[in-house]
Amino acid sequence: MTLFEELGISPATLKSLKKMGFEEATPIQAETIPLSLQNKDLIGQAQTGTGKTAAFGVPLIDKIEKEKNHIQGIIIAPTRELAVQVSEELYKIGSGKRVGVLAIYGGQDINRQIRALKKGPHIIVGTPGRLLDHINRKTINLENVHTVILDEADEMLNMGFIEDIESILAKVPVERQTLLFSATMPGPIQKIAERFMKDPQVVRVKAREMTVPLIEQYYVEVQEKTKFDVLTRLLDIQSPELAIVFGRTKRRVDELSEALNLRGYTAEGIHGDLSQAKRMSVLRKFKEGNIDVLVATDVAARGLDISGVTHVYNFDIPQDPESYVHRIGRTGRAGKAGMALTFVTHREKSYLAVVEKTTKRRMERMQAPTLDQALEGQQKAVLDKIVQTIESNNLQYYRQTADELLRDHDPVTVVASVLKMLTKEPDTTPVKLTEEKPLPNRGRDKKPQDRRRSQDYNRNKSSHKPRTATKRTGGKPSSSRSPR
Numbered sequence: 001m002t003l004f005e006e007l008g009i010s011p012a013t014l015k016s017l018k019k020m021g022f023e024e025a026t027p028i029q030a031e032t033i034p035l036s037l038q039n040k041d042l043i044g045q046a047q048t049g050t051g052k053t054a055a056f057g058v059p060l061i062d063k064i065e066k067e068k069n070h071i072q073g074i075i076i077a078p079t080r081e082l083a084v085q086v087s088e089e090l091y092k093i094g095s096g097k098r099v100g101v102l103a104i105y106g107g108q109d110i111n112r113q114i115r116a117l118k119k120g121p122h123i124i125v126g127t128p129g130r131l132l133d134h135i136n137r138k139t140i141n142l143e144n145v146h147t148v149i150l151d152e153a154d155e156m157l158n159m160g161f162i163e164d165i166e167s168i169l170a171k172v173p174v175e176r177q178t179l180l181f182s183a184t185m186p187g188p189i190q191k192i193a194e195r196f197m198k199d200p201q202v203v204r205v206k207a208r209e210m211t212v213p214l215i216e217q218y219y220v221e222v223q224e225k226t227k228f229d230v231l232t233r234l235l236d237i238q239s240p241e242l243a244i245v246f247g248r249t250k251r252r253v254d255e256l257s258e259a260l261n262l263r264g265y266t267a268e269g270i271h272g273d274l275s276q277a278k279r280m281s282v283l284r285k286f287k288e289g290n291i292d293v294l295v296a297t298d299v300a301a302r303g304l305d306i307s308g309v310t311h312v313y314n315f316d317i318p319q320d321p322e323s324y325v326h327r328i329g330r331t332g333r334a335g336k337a338g339m340a341l342t343f344v345t346h347r348e349k350s351y352l353a354v355v356e357k358t359t360k361r362r363m364e365r366m367q368a369p370t371l372d373q374a375l376e377g378q379q380k381a382v383l384d385k386i387v388q389t390i391e392s393n394n395l396q397y398y399r400q401t402a403d404e405l406l407r408d409h410d411p412v413t414v415v416a417s418v419l420k421m422l423t424k425e426p427d428t429t430p431v432k433l434t435e436e437k438p439l440p441n442r443g444r445d446k447k448p449q450d451r452r453r454s455q456d457y458n459r460n461k462s463s464h465k466p467r468t469a470t471k472r473t474g475g476k477p478s479s480s481r482s483p484r
């Protein structure tokens with residue numbers, strides 16, 4: 001156990017951490033904060049939901065010179081939602097010291113951002129495309145930046161973002177500290193990373209498995225055409241508080257959320273084709289509990305911290321093990337338990353083995369539930385509610401009516417009717433779901449840059465050439481590219 005007081009952090013930041021309810025440092029925080037305070041370059045890898053944001057955020061806040069009104073630190077994140085979330089956490093950590101933090105992302109009015117930049121924020125959290133846009137317009141000046149952090153570093157150094165990252169780094173003084181964080185860091189990507197770092201230390205929190213032990217992991221063998229019925233039965237049996245269902249493509253997500261609504265669940269989808277405002281509003285509704293099921297492409301898989309997500313369903317098996325780790329990591333955060341279920345068709349079974357090999361954790365097999373089991377599950381949920389109500393012992397206004405009802409009917413009939421009324425019977429409303437093509441048979445030894453990313457990611461495919469074919473773009477504007 002390590003207390004934040006032992007890590008050499010300033011009193012103002014300690015005060016903010018207390019206010020945030022952080023008492024002990026997590027292992028990645030305990031290991032990296034002292035190194036980072038000594039200005040060491042480092043690659044930090046630790047499981048999802050274990051506090052990497054504060055691990056890089058705390059020392060950065062401590063190193064900001066408050067009286068200087070220029071940008072001193074930049075954090076680059078792969079998606080807009082993540083940029084906003086990280087800026088909010090940094091703002092909280094810096095509240096004791098009153099550090100200025102600004103999120104800069106595509107899809108938001110650029111003139112508004114320019115006005116905010118004029119106020120002289122100390123830290124910018126941004127997505128690569130929009131950051132570059134500002135650099136090229138000279139509305140962001142990185143001459144005084146001493147710290148660069150790549151959150152979800154492996155994702156950003158993978159095909160698609162590398163050129164942007166290199167162009168941004170070219171504008172930052174060479175005398176800088178560069179920090180990379182992620183829950184996954186495949187070897188070849190780490191090599192690319194080391195090219196623009198100085199003698200980086202690799203801090204890997206020792207864990208037997210790459211995923212969080214508190215997440216129960218199951219797989220369910222299904223046929224493509226029965227996936228949806230199996231999903232709804234599982235939702236009925238498991239009654240998740242908040243669930244995320246991951247689909248492979250945008251079309252899949254749209255069709256799935258529509259189908260779920262048809263069957264009486266409150267679901268909404270999120271993917272890269274929706275407007276920024278829509279994406280933010282769907283996420284907000286989900287966080288507030290106004291949507292029970294969030295259906296998403298991998299856009300929501302990286303870094304998003306939504307408390308209360310109890311279940312993650314991989315409706316389509318992810319194509320690489322890293323995506324699996326990040327997807328299921330939306331549950332089981334900050335010491336909470338969670339459950340992850342992955343649907344796998346016979347033809348895609350080889351992907352299961354690859355995931356298990358990478359995470360060093362076996363998934364347990366779960367049988368697809370039957371219609372009867374789904375009904376039983378729903379009945380049980382109602383029974384639990386009835387028992388809770390009995391225990392609350394607040395029934396005085398109902399007793400007289402109950403007595404009257406029991407005078408005319410036998411008790412079992414009365415209770416059975418109440419159960420029937422309250423139970424959501426399995427719904428078999430027909431839905432339209434286009435079948436997904438199965439993933440290709442896995443070849444061995446695929447290099448990361450050869451991996452085909454999800455359709456969602458390849459939105460601007462023309463600019464995503466393999467790394468070997470790219471050349472540095474220098475100041476070429478890339479505002480056309482927007483994160484997922």
Ligand SMILES: Nc1ncnc2c1ncn2[C@@H]1O[C@H](COP(=O)(O)OP(=O)(O)OP(=O)(O)O)[C@@H](O)[C@H]1O
Pocket residue numbers: 021022023024025026029046047048049050051052053054182183302303304305329333334
């Ligand atoms: N020391 C701490 N004590 C209590 N809660 C913490 C602590 N550090 C972080 N948290 C909380 O834990 C949650 C997860 O943190 P965070 O989002 O930084 O995880 P992460 O490691 O970046 O995960 P991912 O790999 O998914 O991005 C957040 O809600 C955060 O506020």
Ligand SMILES: [Mg+2]
Pocket residue numbers: 052053151303
């Ligand atoms: Mg994170």
